[in-house]
Amino acid sequence: MRTIWTPTLENFSGSKYEQLANAIGDAITRGELAPGSKLPPQRRLADALGVTLGTVTRAYTKAIYRGWVEARVGDGTYVRMAEPKSTGPLDLATCQQAVTDQAAFLGEVMSRMGRDPVRLAGLLDYHTANLEAQQETVLTFLARSGVDDFGGKLVFTHGAQQGLFAALAAICEPGDWVLHEAWCYPGLNRAAEALSLNLCGVSLLDDGLNLDELAACIDKHKPKAIYLTPNSQNPGCIGYSGAQRQRILALARAHDIIIIEDDVNYCTSQEWSAPIWQLAADAQSVVYLSSLSKRFAGGIRFGFMLLPARLQPRVNRIIHAHCWMVSPLLIEIGCELIRSGGIHQHRDAWIASLQQRFLTMAESLDLEAKSRGLNGRLTLPEGFRASNVIAALAAKGILARSLADFGGPANGIRFSLGRIPRGEEDEVFDRIQSTLTDVLNQGIAVV
Incomplete structure (x- = not known):
């Protein structure tokens, strides 16, 4: 008797049917279930997994809704054929x-939100303060990732770029110096130019910054901030060592410098290390930036920052001056993607x-x-x-x-x-x- 496809549900989060639906998507993404292949009959898979037939039915329905598979009347459920290749570059x-299944996840989230008009109406007003339920969602997500808040303040942003601009504006005055990696994200240059800040790049080594050069730049320029991407330096493809992070933190504390730590860039779980924010454990020395741009899709302009409480009032005023408020609707969409597992690919x-x-x-x-x-x-x-x-x-x-x-x-x-x-x-x-x-x-x- 031919062995049927039988996933290990414990590798996935959520209820049993959500685990199975996510397992189907994962198997398709990895090529284990090829385009055009037939999924096991629902009753046989239910018996093999030790779950109810209803669980498998709900999982298959969810996979159909997400666009991964299609049901053929009287013939079963099949993995959808690959879309035609794009003719563009x-x-x-x-x-x-x-871009794989993000559109399906987003469509599912928005459809679910649309079926709750009371909840939706509550997101259509002007909100000048952060939303507590959404804050709790993000703080829980960060804690599960190994990032605690340590009493710092969480602020939502329209992407990490706005968070970077707001942090620089809150920390620095025109003419101040900011240190950064010599190979640097171009958005820093644009923000610094708009704020009339001076920049100084520090050369990179295989495990992070040239620390002797960093110390010399600190002595020379007396910077107010250092902008870093320790977990996945872009474009250098460097991950800072633990010793590097500790030494940079010690230098920043000794000279009263705020580290702006950009943790937006995606890295695998094997590459990821505790950020400097976590090592500092004081919500005083570091501003931590992140977003869903590299985890889910760049068009989701949903970002967040953890920062010292003393900086929050000024950061809030800067964001308020930029865009009045970060859209509560966009915040809820981002949080719902987190809750539903849509970014846990x-x-x-x-x-x-x-x-x-x-x-x-x-x-x-x-x-x-x-x-x-x-x-x-x-x-x-x-x-x-x-x-x-x-x-x-x-x-x-x-x-x-x-x-x-x-x-x-x-x-x-x-x-x-x-x-x-x-x-x-x-x-x-x-x-x-x-x-x-x-x-x-x-x-x-x-x-």
Whole structure:
């Protein structure tokens, strides 16, 4: 008798039917259930899992609603066939998750909210204060991730960029200095320019900042803040060591500097470490920023920040001046995604496999490379410009980004690996490798 697909429900959260529905989605994402394959008959799967027939029926219905599978009358339930490939370029220049089932999760959340008009009406007024139930949702989510509030204040934002701007404006005055990683998120430059702040980059090592250089910059500029991305440095693909984090925290405390810690960038559970906010454990020395942009989708402008209580009144005034308030409706959508498990995608294995493919490709070309989270960084030989490779890749329908855009070297390229569609990874890496081979063989270098 042929063995049927039987998932391990304990690997997933929620009720039994939610666990099974999420297991179906995970198996499809990992390729275990291929497009067009038939799911087990409901009664047989119920017997195999030791659950009721109703549980399997509800799970299959939820999977149908999410667009993963389709029911064929009299024939069973099948994994939906893959959508036709996009005719546009593959955007590996933008760092975000591949769009898989996010639309289905979002549609489910909005449909559920729409069926509760009383609840919905309560989100349509002006709110100048944060919402307690939604705050509790995010604080619980953070605590489960290993981030405690330590008596700090939670403030909602329209994405982490607004949180970064508000933090800088609350901490600094025009003309003050802010230190940052030498290869840095461009949004910091825009915020600093708008606030008339001076920036100084500190060079990066394999485990974080050059600490001697950091100490020298502190002595020279007397900065008010340091902006860092310790868990998944973008575009360097670096994770700060524990010793680095402790030393940076000690320097900041000794010189009365606030660390603005950006923990937006996705990294796998194996890569993630306790943030500096958690190490500080005092809600005094660090402002912690995060959002759903890299965990779910960039279009969900739902962010949040943990900050010292003394900064909250000024941060609130700055956000109020920007946009009057962060939309309560958007806040609730983000919180409902958290509650429903919509952002808890089991993608670590998939992302890790893309990272390994990227590193293997680079090794075959004898090129230096690093990968972390959604990104891969490639270093071309001295004398070669990333812009030439990026132009050649664009001609083959793949977009990538130069490290020079982040203040990095002109021979560095960043690829957003998370954007590679499942089932197309062989083709994508073949195109990248053949393009790199052509450019390197032709010797297109700086003249």
